[in-house]
Amino acid sequence: xxxxxxxxxxxxxxxxxxxxxxxxxxxxxxxxxxxxxxxxxxxxxxxxxxxxxxxxxxxxxxxxxxxxxxxxxxxxxxxxxxxxxxxxxxxxxxxxxxxxxxxxxxxxxxxxxxxxxxxxxxxxxxxxxxxxxxxxxxxxxxxxxxxxxxxxxxxxxxxxxxxxxxxxxxxxxxxxxxxxxxxxxxxxxxxxxxxxxxxxxxxxxxxxxxxxxxxxxxxxxxxxxxxxxxxxxxxxxxxxxxxxxxxxxxxxxxxxxxxxxxxxxxxxxxxxxxxxxxxxxxxx
Amino acid sequence: xxxxxxxxxxxxxxxxxxxxxxxxxxxxxxxxxxxxxxxxxxxxxxxxxxxxxxxxxxxxxxxxxxxxxxxxxxxxxxxxxxxxxxxxxxxxxxxxxxxxxxxxxxxxxxxxxxxxxxxxxxxxxxxxxxxxxxxxxxxxxxxxxxxxxxxxxxxxxxxxxxxxxxxxxxxxxxxxxxxxxxxxxxxxxxxxxxxxxxxxxxxxxxxxxxxxxxxxxxxxxxxxxxxxxxxxxxxxxxxxxxxxxxxxxxxxx
Numbered sequence: 001x002x003x004x005x006x007x008x009x010x011x012x013x014x015x016x017x018x019x020x021x022x023x024x025x026x027x028x029x030x031x032x033x034x035x036x037x038x039x040x041x042x043x044x045x046x047x048x049x050x051x052x053x054x055x056x057x058x059x060x061x062x063x064x065x066x067x068x069x070x071x072x073x074x075x076x077x078x079x080x081x082x083x084x085x086x087x088x089x090x091x092x093x094x095x096x097x098x099x100x101x102x103x104x105x106x107x108x109x110x111x112x113x114x115x116x117x118x119x120x121x122x123x124x125x126x127x128x129x130x131x132x133x134x135x136x137x138x139x140x141x142x143x144x145x146x147x148x149x150x151x152x153x154x155x156x157x158x159x160x161x162x163x164x165x166x167x168x169x170x171x172x173x174x175x176x177x178x179x180x181x182x183x184x185x186x187x188x189x190x191x192x193x194x195x196x197x198x199x200x201x202x203x204x205x206x207x208x209x210x211x212x213x214x215x216x217x218x219x220x221x222x223x224x225x226x227x228x229x230x231x232x233x234x235x236x237x238x239x240x241x242x243x244x245x246x247x248x249x250x251x252x253x254x255x256x257x258x259x260x261x262x263x264x265x266x267x268x269x270x271x272x273x274x275x276x277x278x279x280x281x282x283x284x
Numbered sequence: 285x286x287x288x289x290x291x292x293x294x295x296x297x298x299x300x301x302x303x304x305x306x307x308x309x310x311x312x313x314x315x316x317x318x319x320x321x322x323x324x325x326x327x328x329x330x331x332x333x334x335x336x337x338x339x340x341x342x343x344x345x346x347x348x349x350x351x352x353x354x355x356x357x358x359x360x361x362x363x364x365x366x367x368x369x370x371x372x373x374x375x376x377x378x379x380x381x382x383x384x385x386x387x388x389x390x391x392x393x394x395x396x397x398x399x400x401x402x403x404x405x406x407x408x409x410x411x412x413x414x415x416x417x418x419x420x421x422x423x424x425x426x427x428x429x430x431x432x433x434x435x436x437x438x439x440x441x442x443x444x445x446x447x448x449x450x451x452x453x454x455x456x457x458x459x460x461x462x463x464x465x466x467x468x469x470x471x472x473x474x475x476x477x478x479x480x481x482x483x484x485x486x487x488x489x490x491x492x493x494x495x496x497x498x499x500x501x502x503x504x505x506x507x508x509x510x511x512x513x514x515x516x517x518x519x520x521x522x523x524x525x526x527x528x529x530x531x532x533x534x535x536x537x
Binding site: 099165167168169170171172173174175176177178181182185186189190192 | 335337340365366367368369370372377381382383392393443446450
């Protein structure tokens with residue numbers, strides 16, 4: 001009897017452990033599969049020209065995505081300029097002051113905004129900005145991506161600030177440091193590693209967005225340094241090239257997809273490193 | 285310079301619950317005054333009213349007259365931030381800023397209040413760490429180690445140094461040694477003893493021997509009221525009130 005129940009526990013234990021191992025491995029499979037297939041298809045086309053040249057006209061061999069890489073950087077830069085301050089600002093409000101109705105409303109809005117399909121965001125910005133300006137632009141694209149970054153950053157900021165022990169705020173207030181200063185120099189500083197992680201997650205998410213850019217930045221086959229004009233972006237270029245009937249363009253699209261994924265992996269890794277360094281030795 | 289505190293009919297609330305029912309007492313300048321009493325009697329709330337920290341808790345408020353020196357701290361136009369610079373506070377649990385070095389912890393009060401002069405800050409940091417009897421233990425890694433890397437007792441002395449750096453006139457201590465071992469506790473007590481030469485010290489404590497050791501006067505609180513305030517020696521030998529006697533002889537609380 002005793003032996004039997006021991007045997008049963010032993011089996012259940014090993015079954016449960018095995019299942020969690022299996023789940024962990026299954027999670028890794030898609031990423032590894034996608035990445036290795038991208039490398040297989042794309043690595044051959046990752047040459048100097050890819051990073052330095054703009055697309056060649058149909059039928060000509062070669063060309064690259066230099067304009068799309070720069071365009072993506074510009075659009076993401078504009079997006080971050082809008083999304084990061086707005087996200088941190090509203091996160092601070094939620095954590096430090098948002099106990100009333102306005103706080104609940106902001107929290108609800110952020111959650112809904114987070115769930116809005118990105119294509120809808122693209123159409124909304126198209127209606128708001130592009131139609132009025134009568135042309136596509138990096139500004140419009142950056143605006144769409146920036147707004148999409150806000151909810152992630154705001155909720156991350158809020159959660160990280162709420163994790164800062166109230167004893168630290170009291171210590172600062174007790175020194176005669178004004179509340180705004182306490183929030184910035186003590187609370188935000190203590191929570192900074194977590195907030196940076198939130199920002200990078202938001203950044204990585206919108207970096208690969210195509211749908212909101214279709215109606216806003218639109219894309220461009222040539223160099224364009226004016227953010228008020230239609231601008232190329234990596235996801236857009238990949239989309240256009242992958243949809244085309246030309247093998248040459250398919251080839252470059254694979255390379256573009258590989259670069260995009262590498263950039264996102266690099267960004268997330270960089271953040272992990274920064275976040276783990278942000279903590280001084282001996283603090284918990 | 286140390287100043288006295290005059291409290292008149294001070295009441296404090298948490299939401300609708302009245303935690304202090306009209307306290308009237310004087311705290312002598314340049315002396316240490318201990319507040320004793322059972323848990324929940326309002327001693328922490330009382331000291332938190334002396335530097336307007338009580339009102340930082342949501343739904344908490346205070347009413348009455350508290351004079352620090354000549355200033356009525358609940359008077360119209362008195363800023364809580366200004367009061368807190370004059371009335372420093374040390375909390376029950378050591379709470380150094382974990383992202384800051386030892387040096388930055390002590391300098392925080394000055395820097396965040398706008399002092400930019402590096403040499404001035406350096407002088408103050410050393411002086412305060414010496415006053416808090418911590419200098420010798422930390423002087424070799426002031427800027428390398430986080431404040432949170434110190435032991436509990438050292439952290440608490442760091443917090444005292446941090447409070448001294450803004451040059452307060454009064455120092456409030458809310459059970460400053462209750463989370464510490466006996467050796468750290470005796471160091472803190474020696475420190476309180478030396479601090480009261482320059483500051484008015486108000487210390488909340490659960491430990492009656494501690495009150496007897498460090499305080500010139502002792503106040504006994506019970507259920508939000510001040511039962512008795514007298515010379516420490518008198519309170520612990522011939523208290524005037526039966527309830528004080530019951531408490532200090534261990535009959536309750």
